[in-house]
Amino acid sequence: xxxxxxxxxxxxxxxxxxxxxxxxxxxxxxxxxxxxxxxxxxxxxxxxxxxxxxxxxxxxxxxxxxxxxxxxxxxxxxxxxxxxxxxxxxxxxxxxxxxxxxxxxxxxxxxxxxxxxxxxxxxxxxxxxxx
Amino acid sequence: xxxxxxxxxxxxxxxxxxxxxxxxxxxxxxxxxxxxxxxxxxxxxxxxxxxxxxxxxxxxxxxxxxxxxxxxxxxxxxxxxxxxxxxxxxxxxxxxxxxxxxxxxxxxxxxxxxxxxxxxxxxxxxxxxxx
Numbered sequence: 001x002x003x004x005x006x007x008x009x010x011x012x013x014x015x016x017x018x019x020x021x022x023x024x025x026x027x028x029x030x031x032x033x034x035x036x037x038x039x040x041x042x043x044x045x046x047x048x049x050x051x052x053x054x055x056x057x058x059x060x061x062x063x064x065x066x067x068x069x070x071x072x073x074x075x076x077x078x079x080x081x082x083x084x085x086x087x088x089x090x091x092x093x094x095x096x097x098x099x100x101x102x103x104x105x106x107x108x109x110x111x112x113x114x115x116x117x118x119x120x121x122x123x124x125x126x127x128x129x130x131x
Numbered sequence: 132x133x134x135x136x137x138x139x140x141x142x143x144x145x146x147x148x149x150x151x152x153x154x155x156x157x158x159x160x161x162x163x164x165x166x167x168x169x170x171x172x173x174x175x176x177x178x179x180x181x182x183x184x185x186x187x188x189x190x191x192x193x194x195x196x197x198x199x200x201x202x203x204x205x206x207x208x209x210x211x212x213x214x215x216x217x218x219x220x221x222x223x224x225x226x227x228x229x230x231x232x233x234x235x236x237x238x239x240x241x242x243x244x245x246x247x248x249x250x251x252x253x254x255x256x257x258x259x260x261x262x
Contacts, residue, residue, distance in 0.1 A: 004249060012247050021152060026171050028159050035166030035260040040157050040222040076236040084243040084259055085252065087235050093243040095207070095260050104218050110226040112215040116143050116183070118135060121216065129166040129213055129226050 001055035002080045017089040022035050024051050026091040027077040029057065029070075031083045031098055036062035036127050038103035041070075043092065053078045057096060076100045132186035133211045134170075138185035143214075145178050148221045155191050156238035157222045160201075162229055163212045167258050170242040174223065186211045188227055207231045 002058045004012070015116055016025050024042035041059040043051070050058040057078035071077030082095035082097055104111040108125045115124040135143070147156050155173040162169055171189040173180070178198055181189040188201045188209035204206040204209030213226035235242040239256045 004247075008249065008251075012246065013251070015261055019221050023153070028168060028171060030260050032260055035258075037159060037161055037168065040159060040217065042133075077172055083247040084255075085238075085245040085247065086171065086242040087237050087244070089215060089245075093168050093259055107220075108216050111217040111219070111220075113218070114216040114220075116135075116214040116216065118139065120139075121143065121146070124215075127166075128213060128224055129161050129163055 002082060003055040004052045005122050006049070006053050006108070009049045012052060012083075013048040014047070015089060016085065016092070018045060022060060022065070024060050024062070025089075027059065027094055028091065029096050029103065030077060030097075034127060035129065036110055038096070038098055038109070039111055040079075046048045049094070051080055051094070052083065057094060067103065070103075071099060074100075074105070075100045078103070079112050079114075133183075133213060134154070134186040135181070135183045137184050140180045142181060144179040146220060147176070147179065147216065148219065149176060149179070150221050153191060153193050155193070156220075157197075158190065158225055158259070159222065160174045160188065160209060160225045160227050160229075160234065165228050165258065166260065169209075169229055169242055171229070179223070181223070182211055183214065188225060192242055205231075205236070209234070218248060221248070 044060040049060040078096040084093040113125040160169040175191040209227035215224040220256040
């Protein structure tokens with residue numbers, strides 16, 4: 001688990017450009033070791049700070065307008081292992097350990113389980129980047 | 132390279148929820164075989180259709196308000212291999228072959244090359260999800 005001091009977390013959070021709706025950055029969660037992309041969500045400054053200080057991933061819900069701990073009700077929490085910022089500083093990449101291997105509220109390992117194929121959309125919950 | 136007919140591409144593009152600014156979905160580009168997350172960008176419906184029909188990744192630039200072919204000027208194009216849609220249908224995951232191994236305009240392989248460490252932010256352009 002990765003955890004920073006509150007002072008350091010606030011310093012890091014202050015360098016981001018919260019230019020998406022609700023003053024957020026886009027957050028991509030990728031699974032530690034497997035490399036599977038699990039989900040995309042939003043983080044405001046408070047979500048970034050709480051994630052970095054607790055090691056447990058927090059997001060901002062644009063629909064509910066509130067901070068939420070991923071997995072707070074389902075138990076499928078995400079433990080932070082590494083944290084990356086992109087060149088524009090408006091997106092972050094979270095490397096996480098996904099509890100229960102279910103990031104998706106539909107019960108799948110990844111939210112990206114709809115694959116576009118020549119004959120339409122199919123459910124496929126395997127690692128995306130391999131054949 | 133993955134390519135669909137215009138009819139099929141339009142059908143797929145019509146199922147997405149373009150709820151981000153400028154009527155876009157968030158697009159995450161992940162490298163085929165390596166699993167490296169390369170970048171986050173936006174796609175409007177036209178970008179989705181052109182990507183699916185040509186097999187060459189197109190994005191929507193929110194700053195320039197125009198469609199752009201990734202790598203049109205730099206040569207660092209992205210060839211589409213696979214295309215996934217998430218459960219909310221407002222984000223897509225593109226599995227791509229990245230020409231020249233430079234997705235970032237700063238010359239790095241990935242735009243996510245700033246790693247947050249206990250003592251601050253460091254440049255790290257290695258695979259994120261491994262140690």
